[in-house]
Amino acid sequence: MEGKAVITYYEGFDVVCSRCKTEPATVCARLDSYCTPCFVRFIRGKQRKLMKGEQFKAKHASKQSLGEPQKVLLAFSGGVSSVVLFDVLASNLEEQMANKGTRGQQGFELIVVNLDETIVKSIDKKVRSIIKDLISLYPTVSIQYLILPLHAFVADKSSLAKLSLTSEFGVKLQDIDTAAAAATTFESLLLTVSSKSAVEDLLAVVQSQLLLQTAYQEKCQTLVMGHNTTRLANEIISLTVKGRGGIIHKDIADHKEHFKDTQIEILYPLRGVLQAEIDAYAKLTGLDVHVAKYTEIKSRVNKNLTVNDLSTQYFRTLDLLGYGNTASTVLKSGEKLGEPRGTAISHCRMCGEDIRLPPRTWLNNITTNEGVPLETEEELRNLEAFNREYPSISNGVQDNSAAAGVGVVDVCYGCTLSLQAAKPTLVWPVRHNEKDIINEYVLTDNEEDEV
């Protein structure tokens, strides 16, 4: 495909659609010419294929009372992929409603959820009105929606604690007093993070947590995301760059995620569709007027691009250079990855992911942090001056953590990196550690003997 644009549009009526062989083609994708209805059917076909399971089918009247109703949660940002996925799913429901055998029945209930990110990103439209407009395009089907503020992430005040990084890459956990916990908002949490890439990384953790939580609360068995091929490829590169390569195998796969007492299936119905094809779908169907444009993460600190920005830019450049199929290749690479070697020794207290290779050990093995002894009198005088100015640092750095009621906790590599950008501490809802609970409450044989 080198040298070829991914998508080209036809101006006149001289090319005939290669699918229906009657209508004039409007677009050329993957070397085939399509008229608009055939192209739309082609894209919708990807979702129909992925969600062809019995649980998503409209049931015949005789079987309707059986089992729990299937509920699907759609993560909706207002971006072009989520708008297209909405259309694809809503059209699926509309077809089911019109079907003769199951007339009047939807195969699943659709709930649209938008995480309101306006406190961290600028957006040119109100997502609530986008959703209302889109729902009104499908008057025969019933679709619910809800808007969730990011503040929901810090709603459980009892879980909040202060985290900070030591000079030896350890993570200290300190309790936070009730008043400070009560005053914590999502904005205040991000205020201490000084790098845009770190904010972006933490936001991704927040998003996936909130989406799972919403799916759980709404009793949705399935969570669908709009990520297309290009977006997933971008995710693979970004995760790699952020030291989170160990979770690619499940993060980009259609998979089941444990959440509390249940399992939630996560699907990416548009994984086989390139960004340019999504754009074409929106353009040809006129849905593009509903698409919201986000601008970068708001930052007081710098104008730097983020890891995701650079990765997005990179795939765009590759498209222009004629390497448009790289996104598909990267997605295939990511799909070939499996679970990393070794067993998980603990879980990250910030994001909950498995930790196999403790970041602290790994980083300390490849980083030397001791200086060369001083010799001349002048050097020793300098050290004295330094000690006077920074008594805390010079005191051997060893803070008496244990004495101050401070614990060292396990945090994964990616979260360690983000924590590095948080000064002096990051307030975060810390996950309970099963091991801590077990250690505290389960009596071992020895203890029983003592009693």
Next chain:
Amino acid sequence: MSTPKPVKVSALCELCHGRKAVMKRPKNLQKLCKECFYHVFETEIHNTIVANSLFAPGDRVAIGASGGKDSTVLASILKTLNERYNYGVELVLLSIDEGIKGYRDDSLATVKRNQVQYDMPLEIVSYKDLYSWTMDEIVSCAGIRSSCTYCGVLRRQALDRGAAKLGINHVVTGHNADDMAETVLMNLLRGDVARLGKSCEISTQSEGSPFKRTKPFKYTYQKEIVLYAHYKKLDYFSTECTYAPEAFRGTARELLKALEAIRPSCIMDIIYSGEQFCVAPKPKRATPKYKNAKKIQNGDNDNEQEINGDGSVSLKKKLESATDGHRCEKCGYLTMNRICKACVLLAGLEASRPKVTIDNNVAVDGAAKLSKTLEQLSF
């Protein structure tokens, strides 16, 4: 003259707090004095060598020396560490003469000076002797676009063959952390699944192969290698290879540069990710593909035929025999396939070698000369 003004506290080295900082450490932006920089740079490499048991006393080790900064610093630092920590290894410089006019002539002169400076034996093996082709001839025949592909395959074999000549089975190379990170990204971008799980191995050795390759600079930033060479005033050749990397690799390199600018740790971060990559086990037939080898589908998988680079059609051996430890039928080099990659590439070149050369009798039948030369090398 009065006594020098005392150094401002804020300008002191962040590790010893006594000497004036002269540099920012590219890896973590720590401000360091020269002494502390040498110390952390050398100690980190020593720690890597020890943690991965790269050397054992009595080992004879060949340093793949190109005259460039990476391998020059490698030779210098291995000499330093070998003496400081008593590794007890014998170090030898091994250079490849690819036959690139202007570039290689000057860099070989550098290696020859290094031989004297570091007091190490030097062995030079040339593409011309090994393959009867110089890189310049290959480029004029195959075009500049694929020069890196050819050079990569040929150099790998040349280092092994040079080491064999010296009776050495361990070659250390100057691949640094930036190279590792670039490899991780390239393997993802190219969909090179076979290599994906091995992107970050510090030591590579094919099963049954006598040759071990190791990379003591696996965690060492390229920029720190440059700074070390600069402060130590090491004698190296700083011109890049005339044949610039192919365009696609160039884009990955640019991406890495942009990422490093916003987050210096990204090189380590990518390596950490790469170390976790593990290809999901999937019972699947291995079907190696080469650019100039086309498969013929004849419906029967067990009798799958393959056209080799030299145009011959061969029945593919069953999977059991095509594992590591198989030897190239043409040259005896260890390979996964019937014919090794170098021989496939060379056969393709022979087929398109300009008539002029043959008529001039300069290289009478390159293929014949190749097998003759290779026979002379003992393994």
